[in-house]
Amino acid sequence: MTEPPPWPGTPPAHGAVVLREFTEADVRLALELGEDPYVPLIGSLPAKPTRREAEDWVRRQQSRHAEGRGFPFVIDVRGTGVGTIGLWLRKLSEGIGIVGYSVSPAHRRRGFASDALKAITGFAWTVPGVERIELYIEPWNRGSIRAAEKAGYRNAGLLPAHQEIGGTARDMLLYSRIA
Template sequence: MTEPPAHGSVILREFTEADVGLALEFGEDPYIPLIGSLPAHPSRQEAEAWVRRQQGGRAEGRGLPFVIVAGGTAVGTIALWLRKLSEGVGIVGYSISPEHRRRGFATDALVAITGFARTVPGVERVELYIEPWNRGSLRAAEKAGYRCEGLLPDHHEIGGVPKDMLVYASP
């Protein structure tokens, strides 16, 4: 990647050891630890391990995780996961730190990663999966140009419980 993906107020960059602080912030959110591999209330060592897993996802070809940076501050994460690449599908997942929500960072990051996804060989379609109650995420996806294609009952396990998800796709 020659130039980092960017749009509006954000730049997407690769994970570094400096992102342990962001991992610690994420671990205090009641929802973020339920949807990924970061434990709730992580120790510094657990946060460091989570950052290394993000870096490893890229190195192992599982996906392309980024830190969302706005005004020089890490405000969230976004990734293009490649587990469905054989079907031509990239799956985007993102989280914004609670103190940085409702500022348009998720929308800008979605636009940036969607443009970036179009440069990844084999990605023909970009999908998002969002729980129906998550109004902020639904708004961010729609503002970024994604369209809802329907409800998938019991599609993702979140916190050990199967959850319905809305599938969104990029234009």
Template sequence: MSAPLVLPTLLGDAVRLRAFSPADLPLVREATTDPLIPLITSVPAHGDDDACRAYLERQADRLTTGAGYAFAVAEQSSDLAVGHAYLGLRDLDLGRATVGYWVARSYRGRGMAGDAVRTLTRWALTLRGVDRLELYVEPWNVASARTAASAGFVREGLLRSWQAVGEERRDMDMYSLVRQA
């Protein structure tokens, strides 16, 4: 699969998945204050504007390097960015893609993460070569597990010491969604 030259805009029920812009700097600043987001993503650990701008620039680079599609999750009504959704293509040659997401703390509990993941998933399964989507959730993160399930992902099992989070190895629950023939 060759990556498109322009990131598509995807519409969900209440969210719009779109390219990040400089106007999304306040979202990234807020994400830097979250105790977990900087540990499991490339969001900087401090709210320095230069570091936050560099994060925004890296999101566009993911498409140009072929690593994947990085979307700002924005409210449809206001276009205010509230989070991030990502489709990673590292294992595309094996028919697999990885879904990742986060929503800033002040916007959680409104169903936007679930809407974003469902929207991303519907689109991802239209891409040639994507037969399986994978998603990883720490076992304690019940809200994220519900988000994955609401998008049709099924828990497959526990991956022990799967990923470094901060300075320690953490278990992850593996979820998948498989293209229906």
């Protein structure tokens, strides 16, 4: 395994949002996100997780950078974790960083996702090899589309049956930015 790119010395930030590492205190956030019917379908967090499952999920997030997978961040607003965002590097050899994000239902519609996207985008351009950032969004997800567009991402087209979500191949809109 090659050495992962370094963790940022200064936490990426934009607007009210600071992106920080996961801590044990983020078990609360994992429990909140696990109550959302959609969030568990798109990642490794179980639906309606037990405290132990939430703790295990936080530990997995804490190990992802050292494993070379990417940069998992908590979206933090004034000391409270309101969501997660990650820059994933599985396509780094192609010059591509992939961003995924989710905001707890109690904190949606406040601009936190777009601020987090702006923060992680600025950070992504400092990661050696990242020349393009991609987001995959289901066409029905208007909130995520608005956040991506507000953060300067452009719709690059529909990818039919591109991603399996909840056991079903789903169409995804590809949003991207180029350095």
